[in-house]
Amino acid sequence: MRGITKAFPGVRALDDVDFTLHAGEVHALLGENGAGKSTLIKILTGALERDSGEIRLDGTSVDFQSTGEAQSHGVSTVYQEVNLIPAMSVTKNLALGPSEGWPGVISWRKARARARAKLARLNLDIDIEQPVGSYSVAVQQLVAIAHALDNETSVLVLDEPTASLDAQETATLFDIVRDLKQRGMAVVFITHFLDQVYEISDRISVLRNGGLVGSAMASDVSRKDLISMMIGRELGEVEAAYSGKASPQTGKEKLVAKGVGRRRTLKPFDLTLRAGEVVGLAGLLGSGRTELTKLVFGAIRADSGSLKVNGKEAGSHSPRRSLAAGIAFCPEDRKAEGLVGELSIRENIMLSIQSKQGWLRRLPRGQQEQIAAEMIKALAIATPDAEKPVRQLSGGNQQKVVLARALASRPDILLLDEPTRGIDVGAHAEIITLIRKLCSEGLALLVASSELDEVVAASDRVAVLRDREKIGEIVGGEIRRDNIIRVIAGDDDRQH
Amino acid sequence: MNRKYLPLAATIVVFIALFLVGGAMYKNFLSTLVLGNILADNAFIIIAAIGATFVILSGGIDLSIGSMIGFVGVCMAVLDRMGWHPLAAAALMICFGIAYGAMQGFVIDFCDIQPFIVTLAGLFLLRGACFMVTLDSVPIRHDFVDLYASARIPLPGRGVLRSSAIVMLASLALAIFIAHFTRFGTNVYAIGGDKESARLMGVNIRRTTVGVYATGGFFSALAGVVYALYTSSGYPLAGSTLELSAIAAVVLGGTLLTGGVGMVAGTLFGGMILGLISTLIIFHGSLNSAWIMISSGVLLFAFIVLHRFLVSSFNLRGTS
Amino acid sequence: MQSRAIWPLLALVLILIVAGLISPGFYEIRIVEGRLFGNLIDILYRAVPTALVALGMAVVIGTKGIDLSVGSIIAIVGAVIVWRIKMGDPHVAILFIALGAGILCGMWNGFLVAALGIQPIIATLILMVSGRGVGLLINQLYGGTDPSFESAFLQGLSTGSIWYIPTRLVLAAGIFAALWLLIRRTALGLFIEAVGGNAAASNLAGVNARLIVFFAYVLCGLLAAWAGIIMTADTHTSDPVSVGLYIELDAILAVVIGGGSLAGGRIYLGMTVIGALVIQSLTTATLISGLPPEYNLIIKALVVLTVLFLQSANARRAIHRLVYRRAS
Known part of the structure; x- marks a missing residue:
């Protein structure tokens, strides 16, 4: 793949990316959420159309219009969310596909034989008449791989195949991948588990913000280099915005979490947020950053521990009560959880403050416009007026609207999950400056971010997460890139 | 037992229970005579419901069924007056049903409009077309109608299987074959189960959608033919609100209205339950049609809640 | 508002112009027996029930829902009115009992959708299927032999007139104004549109999405009840089997013509009324053109x-x- 570019409204998802895949190798593709991995894969497999660039398969230029077409050329994909029909039996799932005639009578005897043969290649022995949904995710994953593989497959893409597998299941999967590699298949392996990258891949490519950071043989890059390739980012403006750490641990305790956690989501953790302090949350993708912020906000209900807000025990926790208690939250996924796309900027900003007021006491239009105008000015949201539907804004401005909504509700505690995701450099620096400013005005802030430099620049204290567990805190002058990376890499680092 | 058969099992249990209740209350109820009559009287509803089963399995809905039955009826009658043989007229109308259904499917997929609205327009369009054809009830006088009415297969006991019931059972067999033994049938379940996954697995969504509504059109046109021959007339208001009975029969038959789960065979029992309820109420004499509607509603509620419970406890949809 | 409003309005004007070409006296308005008469008044007069139901439907559709049971609610309300009249209740009280019946129906739908989480189209199908049966059953409470009635008060609300203007028009205008105030002068409209546009985001922003959805169905039931009162008083009788047949479809249509999307997220009250007028003027125009209705x-x-x-x-x-x- 040469010079692949793809832009979505408001974001440049991929910018001139090259990607080469050799037969008989496992090529790991790394990068944080939104780095462009999925987009690259979807273009490769025909699920998305590219804006420019070229794809050559075995030397000939190809242009797949659909996943079915890609599959018939030998390019198959197993997507991140297992893409099977859960209510249908294994046999039927394996019989689905574009390959054969239509409508076509199916001989289930033959289909069963084919299904067994496909599963046998993966050493999977299950009752193929049961619905796929009744099996564990690991088995479903293997069924999805079996569906993707046929005799002509030469390129297999595995998008986060191990995300929900345990060690044993992962080992089985890797055996299968090695076996396929031996047979000359090229495998693209997308993951965020670094151990697994070293265990299985021959070559590694790292994407960040839609660009290729680098590509190298797995044996040539160290673990630390890899982490800094993924989450490091040189940012002059950010460094300039950073103006020394506030003296830590002096502000009033705004929020105290003791043993808050939820089974299978996040191990119980303790956390204290103080007025005028920024606490950063660092950790790799899947380490539990988002889950922690959501537990604190009550968007995920905790099954253990207690939470004190402004000294008062918060009983049963919900987003509404959190808002009433003075906590505001900016979710990571703007589109799914943050904004109501059809509504205007003003209406989106009003939502939280209005729900705090109750439905009867509507803010007069004049006051709404005044608040919206203030927010647009304070956050420098680029828009001709406040009545524009939010979905028409660029990513950075959308993020600012989410932030504006949270700020308009005048919170004591602000939780930000990935406040700079998918935002260009300029807006990025503005938001970091804003975070520092808010903090100096006495707000307690919790910022979860995949950008390490952002965490370093913004935080007075950093809580580090790994594998759904809070594993440590770094305070004051100790907050440096290398320190955080050392904690994330943890004891594994000593083995390498 | 496989969990997916649970709703179907529940349907059959309700059917048998209702039948036994009837037997306990009235002499002569528990007979093949009553059973044969229920089959014949409800044949057209069940045929239409079989078509609706495909549409609902694919995650859609078809409101045009009742109007299609009325339209086919009046066309059959008018063609009869023009001297056509009923079988020739039936063939023409069934072709029309398929073509009309295919068109609805195409509009739904191509324009990305909810099936509800497109088939609602179909409901109006076809009902209006009924009135353009004729405003009165037109009899079908061809000799074939008498032959159709008199043809029957004796059942053990005093009961008989009339022509309508035979056509119905034949179309059920055809439907079971399409649903479970063709690639198309498998694709229908797939797009109803998870359209996006089906697309990624290489299923041609447009072809399947068009096929689904064409199948629905075929069965509702066939239901119209059976209805016209059964009543030996065409009446422009025939089949009003029948789409509701058809959808109710499908749901009672254990098919999930959200798509992807269910069996065509269940629809037979769903339709039979509706028929059994009205037969029971007619036997009772002092009860009226109000109870038919209310008991259908109560059963519908019970089944929907049961489905909801089954889906959430077995986690059939979505694995995350 | 601007460009979106043009098409339905244009359609309405076009229909009225065509109707005027077909029938020369179309635009005439006379005063007969102290009341305005004429085709234009007639369109407004007849559009009232559909418009009321459509307004409720617009609110429900705004939450990304749908209510198929409005016709059944009208049937139930009609039966309740006749039943209470036969029982000898004061007619003003009956008005409130009828509205209460509509609210109860709405609460049932809202419970199924908001509390049990059943898909709206399926949840409201239950009442749609059984509601007319409930109406017939209520008719049986007083024997059901003669469901016709006389009530100067209720008929006055429906077919009477105030200062030359049909009473139902005055009342409908009042209801529209009240609804508009409720939706646009409280934060309710914002919440409904937010929930319909993105329920997850609204919840995180502190909106009680379930309560909002529940309320929308109750409101829809209430408006359908008012339409039921008008229609029942108009015909002086309760006919649960056929009263308001297909009115849910007309109402949905009115919302869609008015620019509302079934995908939810927006409520256009004014345009919904225009949609209802388009439907009614189509009917009236077909009628006077001599084509069969x-x-x-x-x-x-x-x-x-x-x-x-x-x-x-x-x-x-x-x-x-x-x-x-x-x-x-």
Whole structure:
């Protein structure tokens, strides 16, 4: 793949990316959420159309219009969310596909034989008449791989195949991948588990913000280099915005979490947020950053521990009560959880403050416009007026609207999950400056971010997460890139 | 037992229970005579419901069924007056049903409009077309109608299987074959189960959608033919609100209205339950049609809640 | 508001112009027996029940829902009115009992959708199927032999007139104003549109999405009840089997013609009324043109399909390509 570019409204998802895949190798593709991995894969497999660039398969230029077409050329994909029909039996799932005639009578005897043969290649022995949904995710994953593989497959893409597998299941999967590699298949392996990258891949490519950071043989890059390739980012403006750490641990305790956690989501953790302090949350993708912020906000209900807000025990926790208690939250996924796309900027900003007021006491239009105008000015949201539907804004401005909504509700505690995701450099620096400013005005802030430099620049204290567990805190002058990376890499680092 | 058969099992249990209740209350109820009559009287509803089963399995809905039955009826009658043989007229109308259904499917997929609205327009369009054809009830006088009415297969006991019931059972067999033994049938379940996954697995969504509504059109046109021959007339208001009975029969038959789960065979029992309820109420004499509607509603509620419970406890949809 | 409002209004004006060409005296308005008469008044007069139901439907559709049971609610309300009249209740009290029946029906739908989480189309199907049966059953409470009644008060609300203007128009205008105030002068409209647009985001922003959805169905039940009172008083009788048949479809249509999307997220109250007027003027125009009234169905279907076709991005692209090719 040469010079692949793809832009979505408001974001440049991929910018001139090259990607080469050799037969008989496992090529790991790394990068944080939104780095462009999925987009690259979807273009490769025909699920998305590219804006420019070229794809050559075995030397000939190809242009797949659909996943079915890609599959018939030998390019198959197993997507991140297992893409099977859960209510249908294994046999039927394996019989689905574009390959054969239509409508076509199916001989289930033959289909069963084919299904067994496909599963046998993966050493999977299950009752193929049961619905796929009744099996564990690991088995479903293997069924999805079996569906993707046929005799002509030469390129297999595995998008986060191990995300929900345990060690044993992962080992089985890797055996299968090695076996396929031996047979000359090229495998693209997308993951965020670094151990697994070293265990299985021959070559590694790292994407960040839609660009290729680098590509190298797995044996040539160290673990630390890899982490800094993924989450490091040189940012002059950010460094300039950073103006020394506030003296830590002096502000009033705004929020105290003791043993808050939820089974299978996040191990119980303790956390204290103080007025005028920024606490950063660092950790790799899947380490539990988002889950922690959501537990604190009550968007995920905790099954253990207690939470004190402004000294008062918060009983049963919900987003509404959190808002009433003075906590505001900016979710990571703007589109799914943050904004109501059809509504205007003003209406989106009003939502939280209005729900705090109750439905009867509507803010007069004049006051709404005044608040919206203030927010647009304070956050420098680029828009001709406040009545524009939010979905028409660029990513950075959308993020600012989410932030504006949270700020308009005048919170004591602000939780930000990935406040700079998918935002260009300029807006990025503005938001970091804003975070520092808010903090100096006495707000307690919790910022979860995949950008390490952002965490370093913004935080007075950093809580580090790994594998759904809070594993440590770094305070004051100790907050440096290398320190955080050392904690994330943890004891594994000593083995390498 | 496989969990997916649970709703179907529940349907059959309700059917048998209702039948036994009837037997306990009235002499002569528990007979093949009553059973044969229920089959014949409800044949057209069940045929239409079989078509609706495909549409609902694919995650859609078809409101045009009742109007299609009325339209086919009046066309059959008018063609009869023009001297056509009923079988020739039936063939023409069934072709029309398929073509009309295919068109609805195409509009739904191509324009990305909810099936509800497109088939609602179909409901109006076809009902209006009924009135353009004729405003009165037109009899079908061809000799074939008498032959159709008199043809029957004796059942053990005093009961008989009339022509309508035979056509119905034949179309059920055809439907079971399409649903479970063709690639198309498998694709229908797939797009109803998870359209996006089906697309990624290489299923041609447009072809399947068009096929689904064409199948629905075929069965509702066939239901119209059976209805016209059964009543030996065409009446422009025939089949009003029948789409509701058809959808109710499908749901009672254990098919999930959200798509992807269910069996065509269940629809037979769903339709039979509706028929059994009205037969029971007619036997009772002092009860009226109000109870038919209310008991259908109560059963519908019970089944929907049961489905909801089954889906959430077995986690059939979505694995995350 | 601007460009979106043009098409339905244009359609309305077009229909009225065509009707005027067909029938020369179409626009005449006379005063007979202290009341305004004429085709234009007639369109407004007859559109009232559909418009009321459509307003409730617009609110429900705003939450990304749908209510198929409005026709059944009308049937139940009609039966309740006649039953209470036969029982000898004061007629003013009956008005409130009837509205209460509508609210109860709405609460049932809201419970199924908001609390049990059943898909709206399925949840409201239950009441749609059984509601007319409930109406028939209520009629049986007083024997059911003679469901006709006389009530100067209720009929006055429906067919009477105040200062030359039909009472139902005055009341409908009042209801519209009250609803508009409720939706646009409290934060309710914002919350409904937010929930319909993105329920997850609204919840995180502190909106009680379930309560909002529940309330929308109750409101829809209440408005359907008012339509039921007008229709029942108009016919002096309760006919649960056929009263308001297909009114849910007309109401949904009115919302769609008014620019509302079934995908939810927006409420256009004014445009919904325009949609109802488009439907009624189509009916009236077909009637005076001498065509049998049933042709109205076909015309209605074609109008809807055209509107939807023009709204579809895929279709617009295809048309554009076709026009472009012809031009070049």
